Structure formats: structure tokens, C-alpha cells
Amino acid sequence: LPRWQMNGHKRPLAVWTSATVQWTLKQKKLAELYRIPMSRPSILSGTSLLGKRALSTTSSSPKEVMLTSEQYGVKRLPFSHVSDSDIAFFEHLIPGRVITDPDELRLFNVDWLQSVRGCSKMLLRPRTAAEISEILRYCNKRKLAVNPQGGNTGLVGGSVPVFDEIIISTALMNQVISFNSVSGILVCQAGCILENLNQYLEELDFIMPLDLGAKGSCHIGGNVATNAGGLRLLRYGSLRGTVLGLEVVLADGSILNCLASLRKDNTGYDLKQLFIGSEGTLGIITAVSILCPRKPKSVNLVFLGCQSFSQVLGTFTTCKGMLGEILSAYEFMDDKCMKLVENHLKLSNPVTGNPFYILIETSGSNTVHDEEKLNNFLEHVMASGLVTDGTVATEDKKIKMLWSLRERITEALTHDGCVYKYDLSLPVERLYDLVIDTRARLGKTAKNVVGYGHLDGNLHLNITAESYSHSLLDAIEPFVYEWTAQYNGSISAEHGLGFKKKHYIQYSKPQEAVLLMQQVKAMLDPKGILNPYKTLPASS
Template structure:
């Protein structure tokens, strides 16, 4: 009966075959697997409304899914939830060249949007390694950070409006395109980062910056983490408004991208590497600033070797060293992933402590991330999953993070894998209020159940 209803609603866009459904059941990391038997591919908000109205009435659980690149097991079912995929909701609704405001459906792939905007002299305000697959709706649902946050800020600032279908099927039109609007509570913020648990995002209005005329990239080697930090303060002071990214990776990361992906290290082997991007409007001016900074960094011994790219091709090659670390890690064995916000000065201490703690029981313990945002990606690999190794890592990693008032999830969200650790970063009263909001917006608990929040008794 249920399948027949959906087939009538969206003929040809209901997937039921075991083989066809399989990829929707497994996450990008291949670390969690659901057993859904039904994938729905709506094209319009009205169809999403019809689906949720029906599921609400019939008490059927629904798992919203975008590009399925999420890293915390939030994008795939735990049991047999119906998968609601935004894959066919990929229409650009409007773009205003004066304001830079883009309005589009939630299933638009981030990279496609960026290409569309580049033709008009603009770019998306966010960029991440998964850009070729992730959807803008998924980005908003996870409040994705990524590589441009340092410059353009978080989605909480750049998303101007959202259209959301609530659990009972009613559509909430908050798809405004205003920079300033203080009329009542800012409801869209509730859905940004809600990981599909409060509503299905169907359309997004987002403020996009002009495409910078001049982009330069420097890839540098540093001899210690203290020097990585000092290089950051120096470059912030000397590059000012043109600094658009400051990323770091340790030597283990470099070894992994070299051995698993056959990328080559463009500089002399060093314990740490930093990637500095500048984006501005005047190439002569930007290059002069960057060169002055590099001269000073070299002369004072902050940096021991480096290379600079100004052309698109070399820029892409250098960026891939950093962007493809996540991919390289998956070739190294089973990966225990942690995405932490920490006071920037202490960021690498956790990697060092973890390495000492685990000794030979781990294959590799690596650290990299968005240093400019105080965001560490700590990854531990082993030949295969081991419960005793997990016990050695957790809750130690969360206690360590809580002891310096950090966040146990800087940008990936809590999903299925981290939801039971929320108390390390949020007080009890905050979790209870979140549970009350969830109960109000989704009283039957049909939207992405078993995710983000611990179970409310």
C-alpha cells in the first residue's frame, strides 16, 4: 500500500530494488549501513510535503539525504527508514548579480553551483573536499564549515533564507533574501545544523561573494607546531583582508597522500605544512604583500621551505594535498574520526597526547585542519576496527576536549555516531531544551530518528 501511494505520487522516482537502494544505505566512509527498502526522489516542495504528510499520518520514519558525504552516520538509515533523497531537486531558482543572492533547490551540488556562479563573476561562500557530491541542502543541514569559513564566515551568516517542510508535511516559507530582518525569531537558524531532525530543507537563499580577481596560494614547511602558530599570527598581520584560508597538516598526512594517492610533496619534508590562500582584487598588490610576508617568514626561520602558485592549475594541485587527506585516510584502514574545536594554541597537543597514549596499537595518528578557525581533524587508523582501540580513544578524546572547553564536533555534526557524547559540549539544560524543540516540531519522531540528540525518556 505505501509503495503504491508513493508510485502514484511520483511515478518513476520511487526506488525499491535491493541493488539500486544499496548505495543509499551506506555512508561515504562505509562505516554505517542501514536496511531501507525504499528511496524517494521528489522534484518539488509540494511532493516533499505530500510524502511527509503521508509518513506523519502513517508513523513512517524518514531519513533526509543529500549527497551522502556526511561523516557522522547521519545521512543513512539506522533501520529501515524511508530515504528521502534531494538528488532531483537541483534547480537554480534565481540569481541576482547586484546583490549576489542565489536562490536554489536543496539538491543542487555545491560544485555545480560554484561553476554556475563563476560564469557570472561570483563564487559560493563555502568550499569543501566533498564539493563534487554534497548538496547545498546537506551543507545547510550540517552547517558545514570548510575551507572558506575564515574569509566568508559560517552559513549562519551567509544563508539568508530557507524553505523547509516540517514533519507533518506543512511547508514553512522563510526563503527571504534580506541582509537585515529583525522581525521576530530567526527560525531558519533552527534548521541550520539540525541534521534532518527538525524538517526537510527544500530551498536555500544564500549570499555569494564576488569571485576574487587574484588568488595566490603558498604551501610551506614548518619545523614545529609553535612555528605554524607564529606563521599564522604573522600572516594575519601582514596579509590582512586578503587572507582567505589558513590550513595545516602534519607530516603523517603528507605521507598518506603520497603513498595512497601518489601525490607529490612540492617542498622539502617537514614535520608540519601550512597552506595559505590569498584572495583579492589586485594581483600586483596581493603578490607584493604575499612576497613580503614570505620573505619575513623565511628570514625569521618560521618557514623552512615553500612554493607559491598563482595559476589555476598549480593552485588546484596544491589544494588537493590538503583536500584529499580524508580520502587518503580511507585507504589506510579503519578510520576513527574526530572533528574538534579547540583553543588554537593547544590544537596539536591532543594529537601528541593521543599518539603517546595509543602507541603501537594504532597504525597512524594524524592531525590536520582549519587552523584559522581553531578546528582540528584528529584521525586514527588501524588495520581493522577494534573495540579495545576505541575504548582507548573514547571517552579520553572527549574528556580532553571538554577540559579545555572545546567542542566535540566543530563542523561535522553529531549524526548517529556522536549523539551520545553531546554532554561533553552542552549543559544538561541545553540538551533538554533541544529535546523539547524536537518534540514540538516532530511530535511523532519520524524525522531522522536516532540521530543528533540522545534519546529523551
């Protein structure tokens, strides 16, 4: 077998040819065809647009999104309305950082998917936990509802108001507080953009333990508040393990300083876990302490084609056995996803003609060692017929190009029509069965039924149609939830419940658990001002 070329970062896309295998060199063509995604321009942050979650075609003239309250028939809870004296109070507290202009507010009232819309009349841009504390103390007294907002990249309607909740943006809370290069512990404010943090750390030879398609826009506070999973979870685990401490402002304005930077701390209940994944309903996260891994010295990416989902699974098992400690991501997508990124985003498929595609990333400390392992693995899966075709990237630019095939599926879907989005945890061996069953059930009533996701047991099932239809929704739900529940799966693996999924929590949690959650919410936020209408169904 040919050896990998060893000229550091500048290595070209590796090409492997043998009697049975044709690894295709297509980087020139790819470079011409790929576009770096552009994102919605942020009027509040002057940061780079590169790599932000894309919304390029619609960001300049957003489509008219129906008000959530009308679309879903929700009743406003009896919160106070923002008055002139409220505006004056906030102007005094954070002068020049109160937005009431309806045009400016429009972007912050609509979610990234442009599927839900609130009608907030005011957005606040605090810089410190102390300012958020003053804001919440006032809102709690006045019974004014609030909607904490990070990068507004959530997919379940959790990051925008449902009615006129005051939006509290973390965009100006973007300071790194400390980094310890011995322990690898980073402490930063909640509004730091994930990609900026990663860039900051890379210069210090570290990386964030979390990576996801929305990295160019999402805030670390929002990531923690939703317990975002993403592409590196397989290697570095969930935020429930890597987050070591939090600073949170509670509904009454008190500041809970649990910003510990300790790997081990068994003093009482682990309160930070309550706020991780609570979607801003229990408190507003203002700072995060997080454990970061060293930057891997060698990263390789393999894009493979398979004939069946059982081969995707077989390749996964082989991969864990042969690449074990250097495996950092294992993602899959079906051919329908590939068609969508090809058609709508004009990306090019380097290994055409397969029903399934796999993206495997390795991250290690020894280039020669890693590439030898990878060669052995590729030789094995090709010879055993688990994989039919593939291409390998070792250079940064090519790695990014291949990643965009997977990372930009969500964006491609938004160009395909009305999207019905499901994010399920299932036993891995069942992962794709749900796609097959849904496709059979919906027949021609759906435009596309696609499946992709993370082999940590997380299926992203997406269904598209030319336009919204109530009867199609009735055919999908509760079918998808019941199907998931029969295998003790979760109806939200990583996106959270937000506004859209809160009524389905009982498919994944017993009544006693939901009741306890409602009691916790009532204790921490007795007036219910924090991100109302989200996460939990109203207590009966």
C-alpha cells in the same frame, strides 16, 4: 626579490630563489603524479565526476559493511513498516521516481566512509517542496520514519538510514531559482551540487561562500542541514551568517517559507537558525537563499613547510597581520598526513622533510597589490625562520594540485585501514597538543595518529588501525572527549553529531541545553519520524 610574472591566468608556478630560500619548481613532475580524484558513480545524477569526493577503488564493488543496528546494538523504534499500499501511494504521487530495487538501494544505505549501513527498502526522488510536503504528510500519518539524503558525503553517519527509514533524496531538486547580481544573493533548490553552484556563479563573477573537499557530490541542502564549515570559513564566515533564508518542509507536511533574501530582518525569532545544523531532524530543507561573494580577481596559493606547530601558529599570526584582508584560507597538516597522501594516492610533496605543512590562500582584487603583499610576507616568514621551505602557485591547475594535498587527506585515510575520526574545536594554541597526547597514549596500538585542519580552531584528529578493535576504541573514547571538554572545546566542530556522536553531546553542551533541544524536537516532530536515531540522545 624577483617580481611575479604578470600574464594573467597562464602564469607558471612562481619560483623564488634567494640566498636563504629555495622555492622549488616542480609543476611538471606534479602534473604527472597527480590524479584528479574520481568519485563513486552516481546512478541518479548524470553530472560530472570530476572533483567529487573520491571513493574510486571501492565504488564498483563496495565492501560488506556491517548493519548499523548490529554493530552498535540499536533497537528499532516502533515505526510502521513500508507496505505494498505505501509503495502504491508513492508511485502514484511521484511516478517513476520510487526506487525499491535492492541493488540500486545499496549505495544509498551505506555512508561514504563505508562505516554504517541501514536497510531501507525505498528511496523517493521528489522534485519540489510540494511533493516533499505530500510525502511527509503521508509518512507522519502512517508513522513511517524518513531519512533525508543529499550527496551522502557526511562523516558521522547522519545521511544514511539506521534501519528501514524511507530515504528522501534531494538529487532531483537541482534548480537555481534566482540570482541577483547586485546583492549577490542566490536562491536555489536544496539538491544543487555545491560545485555546480560555484561554476554557475563563477560565470557571473561570483563564488559560493563555502568550499569543501566533497564539493563535487555534496548538496547545498545537506551543507546547510549540517552547517558544514569547510575551507573558506576563515574568510566568509559560517553558513549561520551567509544563509539568509530557508524553505523547510516540517514533519506534518506544512511548508515553512522563510526564504527571505534580506540582509537585515529583525521580525521575531530567527527560525532558519533552528534548521541550520539540525541534520534533518527538525524538517527537510527544500530551498536555500544564500549571500555570495564576488569572484576574486587574483588567487594565490602558498604551500609551506614548518619545523614545529608553534611555528605554524607564529606564521598564522604574521599572516593575519600582513595579509589580513586578502587571506582566504589557512590550513595545516602534519607529516603523517603527507605520508598518507603520498603513499596511498601517489601525490607528491613539493616541500619535503618538514614535520608540518601549511596551505595559505589569498583572494583579492588587485593582482599586483596581492603579489607584492605575498612577497613581503614570504620574505618575512623565511627570514625570521618561521618557515623553512615553500612553493607558490598562481595558476588554476597548480592551485588545484596543491589543494588536493590537503583536500584528499580524508580519502587517503580510508585506504589506511579502520579509521577513528574526530572533529574538534579547541583554542588554536592547544590544537596540536591533543594529537601529541593521543599518540603517546595509544603507542603502538594505533597504526597512525594524524592531525590536520583549519586554523579557525578546528582539529581533525584521525586514528587508523589495521582493523576495528574495541579495546582501541576504549583507549580513545572518552579520552578525546574529556580532553576537549577540559578546554571548553566542541566534540563536533563541523561534521555534526549524526548517528555516531550523538551520545557525546554532553561533553560540549549542558544538560539544560540538551533538554531544550529535545523539547524543540518533540514540538516540531512529535512522532519522531525525521531522521530518527540521530543528533540527540533519546529523552529519558
